[in-house]
Amino acid sequence: MNEDSRLNRIVSVPPHGGRISFARLDGTESLSLSQLHERAGRLARRLRDRGIKPGDRIGILAANCLEWVLLDLAALLLKAETAGFEPGKFDPHAGLAARYDIKLLFTDRPATAPGTVSVGEVRALSEEPEEPDADPLEPVVWGPRDVTTVKFTSGSTGPPKGLGATAGSIDGSLAAVQEIFEHSPGDDLFVFLPLSLLQQRYWIYSALAHGHDVTVTTYEAAFAALRRVQPTVVMGVPAFYETAKRQIEARLRRADGAQTPAQAARRMFGDRIRYLWTGSAPAAPATLAFFAEAGLPIYEGYGLNETCIVAKNHPGASREGSVGRVLPGKEVLLDEDGVIHVRSDHPVNDHYAYAAPGDSERVFEPGGTVRTGDLGHIDEDGFLFVRGRADDVIVLDNGKKVVVRPIEESMRSSPAVAECVLFCPAQTDLVGVVSPASLPADLDAIAAQLAATNAALAKDERISRVIVADTPFGIGNGLLTSQYKPRRAQILAVHQGAIHDSKEGIHAT
Incomplete structure (x- = not known):
């Protein structure tokens, strides 16, 4: 990584072309990327005046908004670190700043702790005219091992672990x-x-580097915003697309043959979609096939x-059931x-910044290598397939090893099942806990899927x-992470009594 890296171009060269929009339920705010860059520069100078210097860390605990993006870009311009705290998982109290060495914590939550600042101030700070004799920002260069931000795990088990992300890892992924x-421009x-x-x-970094547009919204406003924005690419977790599929199917039933699945899907996502992106789970x-056919x-x-x-599937190199070919x-x-x-040419890091003793040693290995804990294989054409978590392999009392993910996926193929998580309370048989796709739960459909799933299994x-x-x-x-992954330990704790006590069949709690 050098001064020609994308990240360093973002902080040193104002962008040409492209817009960033912030879509809410009540409307959309839009500005050019050059305006965003200019306002972030003003904000960076105000933060510098408040004592933020290279290597300091600011915290951001707020929903997606313009202020969030301005703070993140201003920190890059100052060569300061950010720590992004997910609303609902963290609270803006004094202990948060002390634990994570936060110099200023910006939040949209009520807060009175020393060092907390309302994100409402950020907009004004970025809009105030410059003093004629204001000192310009010092040029910064991010080295490959410099940490730009502390990110936190989704927390499927235990407290979130903090991890410093290096500039080289970000640049390599971009x-x-x-x-x-x-x-490119037009996206x-x-x-x-x-x-x-x-x-x-x-x-957002990609937009600044390559001059395309980007729209930022929230999960709550996503479906309403899609109709207005007409994007070319949507970044979503599987649960989002499964919800979209159910909504499209409901529209088709109401249309009673007047629309095709492709027409209904385009009506929801717009006519400009190039592709849809998913990961995390x-x-x-059935969802992949539905959208492919549409x-x-x-x-x-x-x-x-x-x-x-x-790894990533992409146009011209995609294989069903795989997660794509491994990236450069x-x-x-x-x-x-x-x-x-x-193993990465530019590792994210070689240890956790905040974690329990032993956590780093269990994951990070010498030479920039990470033990993922996932089971998988690579086919003869280089496509990676992930079969599940090594920790989620259930060993029965007869020594049989059962990989649960394919079984859970089979159950989830029913429109009546949003999630299915398997447990083995006595090491003798498998018990599933199903999150229904709607209420009241369609017990007949769930029973039919159970029979179909079991018929295909040993x-x-x-x-x-x-x-x-x-x-x-x-x-x-608390039963799904922020990326909509089931939290197994919490699900087990909530349903432990029923898991141990139920007899064969379908049981509603």
Whole structure:
């Protein structure tokens, strides 16, 4: 990485062309990327006047908004670090700033702790005219091992772990993605997951580097905003596309043959879609097939906080069931148990910044290699397939090893099932906990899917009984992560009694 890197171009050269928009339920605010860069420069000088200097860390605890992006870009211009805190998972109290060495914490939550600043001040600071004799910002250059931001794991188990992301890892991922997708002026990338997740900020960096448009919204406003924005690319987790599929199918039923699936899908996503992007969790095959047949292909990929993006399907190189070919700058190594290890030319880091003792040693290996904990294989054409988590392999009392992910995916192929998580309370048989796709749960459809799933499995792999949750899994009740992955330990804790006590069949809680 050098001064010609994308990240260094972003901080040193004002962009030409492209716009950034912020879509809310009540409307859309838009400004050019050059205006964004100029306002971030003003904000950076105001932060400098408040004592922020290179190496200092600011915290951002707020929903997606213009102020979030301005703060992030201003920090890059100052060579200061950011820490993005996900709303709902963190609170803006004094202990947060002390624990994570935050000099200023910007938040849209009520806060009175010393060092907390309302994000409402950010807009004004970025708009105030410059003093004629104001000192210009010092030029900055990010080295490959410099940490730009602390990101946090999604927290499927235990407290979130903090990880310092290096400039080299960000730049390498931006370059690899741009090589295969060629985002350019005329593209508009649609982002709605929290900006506290670093990868969502990649698309803003991409816009600044390559002059295309980017639209930022929230999950709550995403479907309403899609109709107004007409993006070319949508970045979404599988749960988003599964919700979209159900909405499109409902429209088709109401239309009673007056619309085709392609027409209904285009009405939701717009006529400009080039492709849909997904990752973070496996997408249901039925969902992938539905959108492919509607002319809106979803390309799955694979990556972790600890590795950045590793593999990606893309136009001209896509294989059903895989997460794509391994990207330049990454190498996938499989150990004797089939566990995926990833070596990076530019590692995200070689340790956690904030974690329990021993956590770093279990994940980070010498030479920039990360033990992912995922099971997989690479086919003869170089496509990577992920079979599930090594920790989610259930060993029965007869010694049989059962990989649960394919079984869970089979259950999720039913429109009546939003999620299915398998447990083995007595090491003798499998018990599923199902989050229904709607309420009241369609118990007949769930029973039919259970029968179809079991019919395709060996005896030891069959699900003996299913618990149907009376309340679907959600982020709000702590049973899904921010990226809509099931939190197994929490699901087990909530449904432990029913898991142990139920007899064979379908049981509603």
